[in-house]
Amino acid sequence: MSESSDQQVIEAAPTTHAKLVAWVREVAELTQPDQVYWVDGSQEENDRLAAELVAAGTLKPLNQEKFPNSFAAFSDPKDVARVEERTFICSENKRDAGFTNNWMDPAEMKAKLNGLFAGTMRGRTMYVIPFVMGPLDAEHPQFGVEVTDSAYVVTSMRIMARIGDDVLRKMEATEAFFVPAVHSVGVPIAEGEADVAWPCNEDKWIVHFPEERSIWSFGSGYGGNALLGKKCYALRIASVMARDEGWLAEHMLILKLTNPEGKSYNVAAAFPSACGKTNLALLDPTIEGWKAETLGDDINWMRIGKEGELRGVNPEYGLFGVAPGTGWSTNPNAMRAIAKGNSIFTNVALTDDGGVWWEGMTDEVPAHLTDWLGNDWTPESGRPAAHPNSRFCTPIDQIDMLSPEYYSPEGVEIHAILFGGRRKTTIPLVTEARSWTNGIFMGSTLSSETTAAAAGAVGVVRRDPMAMLPFIGYDAGDYLNHWDSIEAKANPARLPKIFLVNWFRRTPEGGFAWPGFGDNSRVLKWAIDRIEGKAEARETAIGFVPTGDSIDLTGLDMTPADVEVAVKVDAGEWATELASIEEWYAKFGDSLPQSLRNEFNGLKERLGA
Numbered sequence: 321m322s323e324s325s326d327q328q329v330i331e332a333a334p335t336t337h338a339k340l341v342a343w344v345r346e347v348a349e350l351t352q353p354d355q356v357y358w359v360d361g362s363q364e365e366n367d368r369l370a371a372e373l374v375a376a377g378t379l380k381p382l383n384q385e386k387f388p389n390s391f392a393a394f395s396d397p398k399d400v401a402r403v404e405e406r407t408f409i410c411s412e413n414k415r416d417a418g419f420t421n422n423w424m425d426p427a428e429m430k431a432k433l434n435g436l437f438a439g440t441m442r443g444r445t446m447y448v449i450p451f452v453m454g455p456l457d458a459e460h461p462q463f464g465v466e467v468t469d470s471a472y473v474v475t476s477m478r479i480m481a482r483i484g485d486d487v488l489r490k491m492e493a494t495e496a497f498f499v500p501a502v503h504s505v506g507v508p509i510a511e512g513e514a515d516v517a518w519p520c521n522e523d524k525w526i527v528h529f530p531e532e533r534s535i536w537s538f539g540s541g542y543g544g545n546a547l548l549g550k551k552c553y554a555l556r557i558a559s560v561m562a563r564d565e566g567w568l569a570e571h572m573l574i575l576k577l578t579n580p581e582g583k584s585y586n587v588a589a590a591f592p593s594a595c596g597k598t599n600l601a602l603l604d605p606t607i608e609g610w611k612a613e614t615l616g617d618d619i620n621w622m623r624i625g626k627e628g629e630l631r632g633v634n635p636e637y638g639l640f641g642v643a644p645g646t647g648w649s650t651n652p653n654a655m656r657a658i659a660k661g662n663s664i665f666t667n668v669a670l671t672d673d674g675g676v677w678w679e680g681m682t683d684e685v686p687a688h689l690t691d692w693l694g695n696d697w698t699p700e701s702g703r704p705a706a707h708p709n710s711r712f713c714t715p716i717d718q719i720d721m722l723s724p725e726y727y728s729p730e731g732v733e734i735h736a737i738l739f740g741g742r743r744k745t746t747i748p749l750v751t752e753a754r755s756w757t758n759g760i761f762m763g764s765t766l767s768s769e770t771t772a773a774a775a776g777a778v779g780v781v782r783r784d785p786m787a788m789l790p791f792i793g794y795d796a797g798d799y800l801n802h803w804d805s806i807e808a809k810a811n812p813a814r815l816p817k818i819f820l821v822n823w824f825r826r827t828p829e830g831g832f833a834w835p836g837f838g839d840n841s842r843v844l845k846w847a848i849d850r851i852e853g854k855a856e857a858r859e860t861a862i863g864f865v866p867t868g869d870s871i872d873l874t875g876l877d878m879t880p881a882d883v884e885v886a887v888k889v890d891a892g893e894w895a896t897e898l899a900s901i902e903e904w905y906a907k908f909g910d911s912l913p914q915s916l917r918n919e920f921n922g923l924k925e926r927l928g929a
């Protein structure tokens with residue numbers, strides 16, 4: 321950027337926040353955009369950016385009657401998911417990144433990034449997005465500023481986080497700390513050259529400096545790689561803040577349930593990506609008299625409240641949900657939210673009348689579609705019409721069942737924590753932990769078959785502690801120790817009960833052992849009844865599982881014997897599981913908390929292994 325346009329940056333900066341202005345200038349000097357634009361977050365601005373994106377071919381307007389103010393985007397086929405192999409935690413000491421993260425020396429990485437980002441925004445606009453994760457009226461609002469050369473990122477960030485002028489005003493009032501987050505698609509445009517609809521670079525770098533609390537993202541325009549308030553800030557960086565300050569930043573939904581007696585319970589649940597968080601967060605209970613309300617579908621920041629209770633806040637403002645499998649029969653609440661419009665769909669298929677479609681959206685499959693790659697598609701095509709990780713991005717306040725407490729800066733008390741994964745075998749439908757530390761053991765050994773939410777092979781069993789494997793911003797053993805230490809900081813009478821769940825177990829015949837979706841309310845009912853001391857359970861080596869008749873099956877074509885199949889603790893399967901857990905724990909080396917090693921030994925003993 322020339323000196324005169326450098327001057328422009330300062331003059332155009334609509335804020336007195338000196339550190340922010342200085343940082344924006346520094347990034348502009350490095351990345352050399354044609355212009356710097358400060359995002360105000362208004363509807364008018366959003367409409368203008370959307371029109372520009374339509375003209376550029378990045379967004380396709382949808383049928384306005386069916387999907388008002390909504391658009392479809394199609395990414396480069398090589399830019400469809402988070403890239404975990406290209407994600408780095410650059411702590412000062414390698415040890416502090418732990419074995420679950422890629423690490424590079426911070427100085428070396430900065431040199432690398434300086435090379436990558438030099439001139440990377442040439443020919444583009446650099447957008448400055450002030451944002452806050454969580455309510456702006458929180459006691460300590462958690463600010464961030466993302467600079468990006470992607471207008472698609474701006475329009476998506478506007479749905480996913482609270483952004484714009486109000487945030488900037490509050491931030492500058494106290495010269496507040498903010499997490500600086502730099503994003504570039506990594507494709508400068510030379511003079512006279514045309515842009516492509518979805519610019520991205522084959523070389524991708526998603527980098528975090530935990531001590532500095534800063535984020536640099538290069539080469540991708542997709543979801544968790546580019547919307548830096550989400551996984552990069554609210555999980556990786558926030559988990560480090562949480563460790564230092566005594567709270568928890570977790571990959572969890574939050575759901576409020578009210579029983580027929582009018583008593584409410586808030587349930588937080590950690591499932592790996594594409595394993596059912598958004599679906600459970602929008603649960604439609606199939607049991608009489610129970611009411612469900614949504615608080616969050618992906619991220620939960622939990623602090624210890626004044627009475628020693630755990631309180632959860634959803635720091636996000638929208639849903640970035642997996643489209644395939646979200647349908648009128650499985651998740652009508654999501655479908656109703658989407659139908660209100662104001663959404664961006666990425667990598668879904670298009671219907672001939674300008675609507676969207678994906679596998680599982682409707683029972684009837686359309687006779688003709690344009691698939692996510694732009695090709696003609698018919699049911700005979702023999703390939704999915706929508707990408708398996710295609711997403712809908714929708715404002716959270718369009719959810720009819722959103723709890724008013726979503727807006728509360730103090731959050732809600734969490735009464736139960738679920739850890740869950742996608743396992744065909746071994747893991748029962750639901751198991752209640754014997755104690756807090758036993759629950760941490762369950763979380764620490766959580767496992768799931770991999771999905772399309774991350775690049776790489778699908779269907780491979782991997783351990784995913786607390787569903788945070790790709791998101792823990794520090795040493796994984798320290799992270800488990802931090803979880804374990806919460807017990808001593810909290811009021812023991814108010815600690816949530818912990819449960820391990822698995823909606824994905826198969827019967828010996830190969831079908832799902834449990835119907836899932838709305839019927840998961842029956843499992844939650846059992847869990848809440850356990851908290852109230854009302855439900856029966858059988859003690860097993862791994863914890864307490866429901867007796868066949870303790871799950872409410874009213875109106876369901878299932879018998880207590882079927883429940884027994886779903887909750888079976890099979891000695892042979894557990895022998896294999898123990899060996900696999902032992903292998904997993906060995907990776908932690910010295911940083912595995914002794915309390916968890918004791919839990920493992922106890923389990924081994926109870927299993928008679």
Ligand SMILES: Nc1nc2c(ncn2[C@@H]2O[C@H](COP(=O)(O)OP(=O)(O)OP(=O)(O)O)[C@@H](O)[C@H]2O)c(=O)[nH]1
Pocket residue numbers: 591592593594595596597598599600617618640641642643644645646650773823824832835836837840
């Ligand atoms: N069989 C079965 N499938 C489910 C259930 N809940 C969700 N799914 C499927 O799991 C997939 C992912 O569900 P989501 O709720 O979007 O997953 P998520 O955890 O929010 O995913 P991320 O947004 O990637 O973090 C979809 O294809 C769902 O149809 C269930 O109870 N049973």
Ligand SMILES: O=C([O-])CC(=O)C(=O)O
Pocket residue numbers: 401402542543544545550551592593594618640773774
């Ligand atoms: O981060 C993303 O791209 C989408 C998401 O919610 C996840 O993968 O958990």
Ligand SMILES: [Mn+2]
Pocket residue numbers: 594597598617618640641642
């Ligand atoms: Mn999700």
